[in-house]
Amino acid sequence: MRIWLFVSLSISALVACENPAPAEPRADKLAKSLCQCTTELLILNKKAEFTQDSLAFQQIAQSFEKAKACAQALGIKPEDQPALETSLKAFCPELIVYQDLLTELLAQ
Numbered sequence: 001m002r003i004w005l006f007v008s009l010s011i012s013a014l015v016a017c018e019n020p021a022p023a024e025p026r027a028d029k030l031a032k033s034l035c036q037c038t039t040e041l042l043i044l045n046k047k048a049e050f051t052q053d054s055l056a057f058q059q060i061a062q063s064f065e066k067a068k069a070c071a072q073a074l075g076i077k078p079e080d081q082p083a084l085e086t087s088l089k090a091f092c093p094e095l096i097v098y099q100d101l102l103t104e105l106l107a108q
C-alpha cells in the first residue's frame with residue numbers, strides 16, 4: 001500500500017512540474033481561422049484564372065460574400081492587422097498573395 005502511494009505521489013509530482021504549453025497567440029488563431037474562411041474562395045479564384053465562365057464568377061461573388069461575413073465574425077480589429085499579416089505568411093501564404101482581397105475582407 002505504501003509503495004502504491006509513493007508511486008502515485010511521485011507521478012503526480014512529475015506531471016505537476018511540467019511546463020504548460022504556451023497559449024497560441026491571437027494573431028495565429030485569427031490567421032488560421034481567416035484561412036479557413038477563404039479556402040473555397042481561393043480555390044474558385046484559381047479555377048477562374050483558366051476560364052471565362054460567368055457561372056464561375058457568380059460562384060466567386062457568392063463565396064466572397066461568405067468569406068467576408070466569416071472574416072467579420074472573427075472580430076479582427078485594425079490593431080490586429082500587422083501581427084495577423086505576419087501570421088498569415090506562416091499559416092496561409094496562399095491568402096497573403098492576394099493583398100487586395102485581404103484588404104477587402106478586413107475592411108470594417
